[in-house]
Amino acid sequence: MKDVIEGRVWTLGDDVDTDQIIGGKYLTIIDPNELKKHVFEIALPEFAKGALAGDIVVAGINFGSGSSREHAPQALRAIGVGAVVADSFARIFFRNAINLGLPTIEAPGVRKLFETGDTARIEMRAGKVANARTGAAVTFPPLPHHLLELLEVGGLVEKVRKELEARAGKATA
Amino acid sequence: MSGNGGHGATLAEKVLSRASGLDTVVPGQIVEGRVDLAMMHEQGAQTVGPFHDMGATEVWDPERVVIAIDHWVPASTEGAAVLHRILRKFAAEQHLPHFYDVGNHGICHQILAEHGWVVPGDLAVGTDSHTNMLGAMGAVAAGIGPTEMAAVLALGRLWLKVPPTIRVNVHGELGPGVTAKDLVLRLLGEVKTTGATYKSVEYGGPTIDALSMPQRFTICNMTTEMGAKCGMVAPDQTTYDYLAKIAKHPMHPLQPDKDARYERTIDIDVNGMDPMIACPYSPDNVRPLTEVVREHVKVDQAFLGSCTNARIEDMREGAALMRGHKVHAGVRFIVSPASTSIYNQCLQEGIIEVFTEAGAVFTNSSCSACFGGNMGILAPDEVCISSSNRNFPGRMGPKEARIYLVSPAAVVASAINGEISDPREFSS
Ligand code: SF4
16 A cells, blocks of 8 residues: 555545445456446446546545445456545445455545546545645545554455464464 | 443443453444354355465354355356355355255345344354344344455454444334334434444334334344444343244343443434335435325335345235235235245245235245345336335336335235325225
């Protein structure tokens, strides 16, 4: 995880739930590269074709509410989305995204600062999101230490792998 | 016992203290919780990859893992068949004995409930957001994603942020035709879909005390729609009686302290309350049913099913109303019991016949029409009246289709009349 994340912005509204991120009919798809073709099909149809690695999603309140489907952050990660910033998140989406190593930032007031096409600059440790075009910015409480650490190692898979390796190392030592 | 800096602990704090082995915990604190029960449905197929990527070789405790497939049962697409196959293979390799496969299947939360897999004091996690339903046992039961589940399978624990608690006290008596579903819909209208995000909702008071376990399940189930981490009811004699013969592991019947600190307390009086309805396109867009009835909303499909309301009590109530009536011409009425054992009970009690003779389709037990990925999918301009829990755009297929959420009795009344109706019309 970089401390400063910069990218082109796509904006979404409030209450974009998981059905609007990835519809129920795609839930049997396992391959993230297949999934990413259907992301935001309902909420923002032009996203799947137009989004590039490094782009940043800026949403309103309660982003990712609804089901526990990890397909939602997985599809965003497959596109290479640099970060998801929202006024607020639903809890399972937030956990899933962080566990996958996708920087997920809750910054109340952020949505109204951006339009699609703007450039966002996020300072993870300082807790600041700014719009490069307008200069407008909001601050947010930086993620707690253990979550920054989780992003740092690249997500939960890496973190548990290290822990299991350390355990095995001890067992054989 | 009081101990959290001079005040007592809420039920969620008690359970998380126990799970993390700490004397006290406070909201906001991050703890490592030992998991008592881990549940997976089809989404569990996605845990297998990360489980191996983590370098894990063995599930921490096969006796505490339940797999229950429910979304596509039997598999209705090739994709679903592959998910089932991945799970079967994983269960065989890891010697996971508690796999509820086709023929012995049901909606995962109902399987956990009716087999006593979650008991008071437990920390339970599942790869489904409505795992909250099991909080009715006096447990912290929360939904997690598959990567997180892979870590749970490897380590038997997970990180949790101790949630602040909203206490909901319910007083008064539910009138005829007014159910636990109406109560939780009314609450959703008040708390809204973000009102309990990251929080625990603790239900209590004389009305909750008087509810059966199935009714408590319905209420805790829809706590998910408030954004909550968990919804809970402190265990009492009703809980112990329900679990007496089926509990799979020892209970830790924790109670909230009298001087527990709540972030917010909501008092609700249900005396004289009307049945409720959640209108498109959000479960918190709640109105009194009588208002919507006056608008004569025609329905194309009626659905009595889902983990919210497809238990034997719901089926009996629906059949009692259905008896002597026909499904309205032009309405497709889908009835799907929540588990195979409920299906069998319906068969024995003649409930299946009541529905099928009336012109309904009585399906095998599964999530069925609830989520728009298997069967009972709507056309864009259609309306569905449903006993399920979500009516977001696209929930049953196209984003324009309109879903109204009500009690089982109101679903049946609407199926009979062909438009959204009040079940009390049939009671006299
Ligand atoms: S019945 Fe509906 S809400 Fe319940 S687990 Fe199945 S899809 Fe989810």
